[in-house]
Amino acid sequence: MTAIPPEDRAQDVLAPPAMAAIFLTLTVRPGGEDAVREALSGLAGLTRAIGFRVPEAQLSCVVGVGARLWDRMYDAPRPVRLHTFEPVVGAQHTAVSTPGDLLFHVRATRQDLCFELCYQVMRGLDGSVDAVDEVHGFRYWDERDLLGFVDGTESPTSRVAAAAAGFVGDEDPYYVGGSYVIVQKYLHDLAAWDKLSVEEQELAVGRRKLSDIELPDGVKPPNSHVAATTIVDPDGTERQILRHNMPFGNVAAGEFGTYFIGYAADPAVIEHMLQRMFIGEPPGNTDRILDFSTAVTGSLFFVPPADFLEDPDTVVAAASSRGLATANNDTMPSDGSLGIGSLRRSNGS
Structure with missing residues (x-):
């Protein structure tokens, strides 16, 4: 199995930045697991059927499964780093944890295709799920967020770098x-935010607003967003994730936001970023952006390989025949990914 490049088994995580997206978070009702599993096995075919009508729209869908649903729905070891999202509580700011069994990340160049796919998904899951959150994202100018800055600049662009940052490898065979x-x-x-001068906004973000050029180290404050979200290993290697953030809003309701979505081979990288943002390193050196932006949801999911999603029993049987199930269980961490919690697998948390 490991001889196959990870990206060849993956869902469409590497799809290019989208013009439109819908982020749909669901919980699964007790007894709905079989219906959900069947629907997920046919999701790729459903996406192809809808996207085939307008191929230039590049419709794609990635689905993630939460820890509690995984244990209810699959007779397979839980992915080694899958756990429920732990809230990050700082002195001033909190990254909240909210319910979520399923995440559908639907992308296209047109919102109508995203809408149609989500509509058909919800029809197929009727009676088995409840919607927790639905966000319709859109491209804003030249990949900017509603704060006026380009978003996602540091997401790796080459396919090799993106695959290394985003996909599980031999550590979980x-x-x-x-x-x-x-x-x-x-x-x-x-x-x-708009009461700040452009210069003050740039110091909060760590980049020039117009050019998107990162501020020099001598100018960039340690509590800027760029500084807070840059993770460097002791050997000097900068850890990367795949960001597919999108703006959303409701003008009449006065709601303006950014939907953060980060893919990684190891969620501890993102969790470390959130520790730096919400608690600070050292404590108190929190991300300046959080004085103007509030996290109102937070969830962690595992995005299974495409072949597992379509036919989990065959993948499980093949892996078991090679003894991978035992190896997987032997490497299962008992603690939270940052080593600071007590995320117990036995109770689904």
Whole structure:
């Protein structure tokens, strides 16, 4: 199995930045597991059927499964780093944890195809799920967020770098080509943000607003967003994730936000970023952006390889025949990914 490049087993995580997207978070009702599993096995075919009518729209869908649903729905070891999202509580800011069994990340160049796919998904799951959150994202100018800055600049662009950052490899041989995804819905206080001068905004972000060029180290404050979200290993290697953030909003309701969605081979990278943002390193050196942006949701999911999603029993049987199930269980961590929690697998948390 590991001889196959991870990206060849993956869902469409590497799809290019979208013009439109829908992020749909669901919980599964007790007894709905079989219906959900069957629907997920046919999701790729459903996406192809809808996208075939307008191929230039590049419709794609990635689905993630939460820890509690995984244990209810699959007779297979839980991916080694899958757990429920732990809230990150700082002195001033909190990254909240909210319910989520399923995440559908639907992308296209047109919103109508995203809408149609989500509509058909919900029809197929009727009676088995409840909607927790639905966000319709859109491209804003030249890949900017509603704060006016380009978003996602540091997401790796080459296919090799993106695959290395985003896909599980030999460390979890059962699920090579899978990925972890953390999502957060941020609401912005644009009235307060717009009172800042452009120079003050640039110091908060760590980049020039017009050119998107990162500020020099001697100018960039340690509490800027760029500084807070840059993770460097002791050997000097910068850790990367795949970001597919999108703006969303409701003008009449005064709701303006950014939907953060980050894919990674190891969710601990994103969790470390959130520790730096919400608690600070050292404590108190929190991300300046959080004075204007509030996280109102937070969930962690595992994105199974495409072949597992379509036919989990065959993949499980093949892996078991090679003894991978035992290896997977032997490497299962008992603690949270940052080593600071007590995320117990036995109770689904």
